[in-house]
Amino acid sequence: MKGIWWVLIAVLCSLTAESHGQRGTFMTADEFRELAFPDSEPESGTLWLNAQQQERAAMILRHAYPGLRVRYWRLGQRSAWILEEVGKDQPITMGIVVEKDHIADFAVLAFRESRGGEIRYPFFTDQFRGLTLSDRGDPPALSGSVNGITGATLSVRAASKVAKLALFFHRQVMAGGTSGAD
Amino acid sequence: MGRTRERRTRDGQTNFRRGRLRFLLWRWHRRIGLVSAAFVLLLAVTGILLNHSDSIGLDEAPLGPQWLNLFYSVDPPSATSFETGHSLITQWGARALYRNGEPLSDCRGELRGVLDYYQYEVVACEQELIILLAESGAVVERVDPVRGLPAPVERLGMCPAGVCVQSGEQIRQLDADEVTWTPVAVSAVSRWSTPVPTPDVVRDELVSQHVGQSISWERLLLDLHSGRLLGSWGVYLMDLMAVFFILLAGTGIVVWLLARRGGTKP
Numbered sequence: 001m002k003g004i005w006w007v008l009i010a011v012l013c014s015l016t017a018e019s020h021g022q023r024g025t026f027m028t029a030d031e032f033r034e035l036a037f038p039d040s041e042p043e044s045g046t047l048w049l050n051a052q053q054q055e056r057a058a059m060i061l062r063h064a065y066p067g068l069r070v071r072y073w074r075l076g077q078r079s080a081w082i083l084e085e086v087g088k089d090q091p092i093t094m095g096i097v098v099e100k101d102h103i104a105d106f107a108v109l110a111f112r113e114s115r116g117g118e119i120r121y122p123f124f125t126d127q128f129r130g131l132t133l134s135d136r137g138d139p140p141a142l143s144g145s146v147n148g149i150t151g152a153t154l155s156v157r158a159a160s161k162v163a164k165l166a167l168f169f170h171r172q173v174m175a176g177g178t179s180g181a182d
Numbered sequence: 183m184g185r186t187r188e189r190r191t192r193d194g195q196t197n198f199r200r201g202r203l204r205f206l207l208w209r210w211h212r213r214i215g216l217v218s219a220a221f222v223l224l225l226a227v228t229g230i231l232l233n234h235s236d237s238i239g240l241d242e243a244p245l246g247p248q249w250l251n252l253f254y255s256v257d258p259p260s261a262t263s264f265e266t267g268h269s270l271i272t273q274w275g276a277r278a279l280y281r282n283g284e285p286l287s288d289c290r291g292e293l294r295g296v297l298d299y300y301q302y303e304v305v306a307c308e309q310e311l312i313i314l315l316a317e318s319g320a321v322v323e324r325v326d327p328v329r330g331l332p333a334p335v336e337r338l339g340m341c342p343a344g345v346c347v348q349s350g351e352q353i354r355q356l357d358a359d360e361v362t363w364t365p366v367a368v369s370a371v372s373r374w375s376t377p378v379p380t381p382d383v384v385r386d387e388l389v390s391q392h393v394g395q396s397i398s399w400e401r402l403l404l405d406l407h408s409g410r411l412l413g414s415w416g417v418y419l420m421d422l423m424a425v426f427f428i429l430l431a432g433t434g435i436v437v438w439l440l441a442r443r444g445g446t447k448p
Binding site: 025027028029030044066067068069071082084093109110 | 315320321327328330
């Protein structure tokens with residue numbers, strides 16, 4: 001009988017350790033910049049969102065973008081963005097590299113939720129590579145599907161929203177608009 | 183003749199026993215009635231109000247902070263405030279920030295300071311810096327440890343070329359336009375942001391906005407009706423009262439029946 005209790009305690013401990021193990025900061029902004037622009041020095045820029053862009057961003061996120069300006073790095077047709085979106089109740093910090101009109105790389109920089117941390121692994125993030133922003137549909141959608149992860153639905157949804165947002169911001173910057181490099 | 187006397191004697195004894203029983207029951211009926219009268223009134227009034235709570239709006243009307251504190255002993259959460267030239271920033275509870283009493287944003291960790299910097303207002307929490315437009319209070323940007331914020335932030339100060347934060351031994355100055363950090367010496371800090379008492383008017387406004395909204399008058403009536411307002415003992419008390427009501431009904435009927443047979447009223 002005692003043995004059963006020890007097994008139960010061990011299972012509970014492992015579950016707790018697993019949920020804590022999903023949280024963490026895996027990459028800093030500087031490390032992400034290095035990853036996005038290896039051996040080169042991108043220029044940093046700020047995209048001040050006008051009313052139309054705010055409205056479009058709100059359509060993608062399904063809530064208002066929580067700021068008036070967005071920072072990015074840019075080198076030629078390649079840009080890198082660090083964006084946040086709440087999964088269940090904590091923000092997930094994600095880095096997205098966009099080249100021309102498609103996603104070149106996707107990384108989770110910080111994860112603060114207790115579940116859904118699997119979205120930081122390559123088997124999930126690699127799915128975003130090559131995806132573009134489809135003009136069909138309102139709000140705009142990604143050009144391809146992203147497979148979900150059981151138990152991480154909200155984190156997957158947050159990652160997809162952020163990928164769309166980065167593609168949208170990249171398009172604004174490349175079009176000129178109100179953006180400009182500092 | 184003897185039989186008749188015997189029967190009269192037996193009837194007399196039976197009447198005497200009935201009379202005693204009736205008197206005893208009547209006395210207890212009165213006592214129990216007296217004790218339970220207040221509860222009958224309470225149950226009747228709350229019952230009528232509950233029956234019509236939706237039509238008179240009690241199901242949606244919030245209780246209000248004074249009543250909440252009186253009946254449920256709920257104290258409002260603590261408030262921490264910092265003041266700038268433009269505004270008063272208050273953290274209410276664990277995360278929520280308010281600017282001049284209006285909802286502003288959530289903030290990660292405890293509020294550590296607020297300072298004006300040109301057209302911006304910089305709000306520092308333990309794990310996050312929020313840059314606002316000083317004039318409108320609109321959130322411009324957030325800076326967290328991923329973007330180099332030394333965390334946990336302990337203090338927010340003013341340095342020669344911008345705001346600076348202290349975390350442990352290190353003090354770093356923020357370039358709010360570039361969002362870059364430069365280490366500075368403690369001597370470079372001209373002043374630290376210090377908390378101010380939350381004005382009563384702001385505290386009252388926050389209390390009225392948030393505390394007491396979650397519990398309706400209908401809920402209070404239900405808790406009064408069931409006795410749950412006093413916890414588990416209240417429920418037992420109401421159970422006891424229910425037993426008293428059963429006894430009242432029982433003793434009332436028996437006293438009435440005995441009186442009918444005896445031909446007299448108690």
